[in-house]
Amino acid sequence: MGGIMVFLSRKRTVMPSVAREALPWSTLALLWLVGLYMRLPILIAPPLAGDIAEALSLGSAAVGALTTVPYVVLALSMMLAVRFARGIGMLRALVLALVIVTLGSGARGLTLSAPVLFSASVVMGLGLALMQVTIPALLRDWTPRHLALGSTVYLNGMTVGELIGAGATRPIVLKLAGGDWQVAMLLWSLPALMIVALLVLKLRKAPRGTREPPEAGSGSRRGISLRSRRVWLMGVPLAASVGLFMATNAYMSSILDARGETDLLALALLFYNASPLAASLVMLWRGRRWIGRRWPVGIFAALGVLGLVGFLAMEGWPALIALVISGFGITLELTLIMALPPCLERGEAVASLTAGMSFVGYTLAFVMPMVGGWMAEAFSRASLSLWPMLAFAAASLVAVRRMPMTAREDDGTAAPT
Secondary structure (H helix, E strand, C coil), X not given: CHHHHHHHHHHHHHHXXXXXXXXXXXXXXXXXXXXXXXXXXXXXXXXXXXXXXXHHCCCHHHHHHHHHHHHHHHHHCHHHHHHHHHHHCHHHHHHHHHHHHHHHHHHHHHCCCHHHHHHHHHHHHHHHHHHHHHHHHHHHHHCCCCHHHHHHHHHHHHHHHHHHHHHCHHHHHXXXXXXXXXXXXXXXXXXXXXXXXXXXXXXHHCCHHHCCCCCCCHHHCCCCCCCCHHHHHHHHHHHHHHHHHHHHHHHHXXXXXXXXXXXXXXXXXXXXXXXXXXXXXXHHHXXXXXXXXXXXXXXXXXXXXXXXXXXXXXXXXXXXXXHHHHHHHHHHHHHHHHCCXXXXXXXHHHHHHHHHHHHHHHHHXXXXXXXXXXXXXXXXXXXHHCHHHHHHHXXXXXXXXXXXXXXXXXXXXXXXX
């Protein structure tokens, strides 16, 4: 009996310790803050577009490029980013990346020169690419027992960053800046310095032997190959989710105008761009049970396609409801795909896989909407602008069916045809 009491006493003292270690709240908070700045610096430009255009005498194409240039640079520099991160270490690379993003974003508010403005946007895109490949690689070191939760948290931060960047810049930050768009850009950059300080503190506290992911040995140093099946099977559905969201936002105005529903545009934009927040909250609730499973990715990918078909086929409020369903579905699809690399690879190979699939995904996501725009213009029919992207997204369901979901699944050398 005495032995049993001793055992129970030890159990009572051990269990609270395990419970405290179960969720690394400070690390999760840091992941969320870093995720916040993965997209926020890009999305603060559209609300300030009119002020920037007036100050610098920019045309509509140049103003649009303020948003697209960082995305293009992010996509094209992925491979370079992962090689650089390998050379200096993932955590050091993340610190440097956020510094670059902060400087690039802030520099846009320190100039009245268009060339300097776009150069700063390019620099910012390079930093964002470095952030995108390092965070998934660090998850195995930071949240080894909670990979799914860690992925969900930083991706939730990224979604919230997109929303507050687009939604809070003009009504809140621009007012705090006294109506000066340059000061507004500087104000958005300041909080990032606090996150940099937290990352530096984490870097200094880490023992010298553990400042890199524990699996980052020679066995984890895989080169990025666009001939890898895994890169394409994950990159194509990623392109579908990103491309659908971009194309819908880009062509929503012309489609509603052609249908005589211009009065619904403001609501449509609000509801559609709010759907990712609802999706990210659902991911925090259920995401740990969905990551690494094929059926949720397939269901949400199909939901994104069917919702957008409904938007094109219907009118009025039913069309808006279908639009929200589409945004909800493709956001969940994107989140589940972006959360996969830490589950499939180890060490620096996580960054390699993230870089490869992101390169494929973002490159295709830019090309397909442009094809749709050309078709709409050539045939003078606004709804055609979304059909190439819809057809691509529907075809991407085949890739979802064959997408690797475990580290044990074979990764061949040839891309699927």
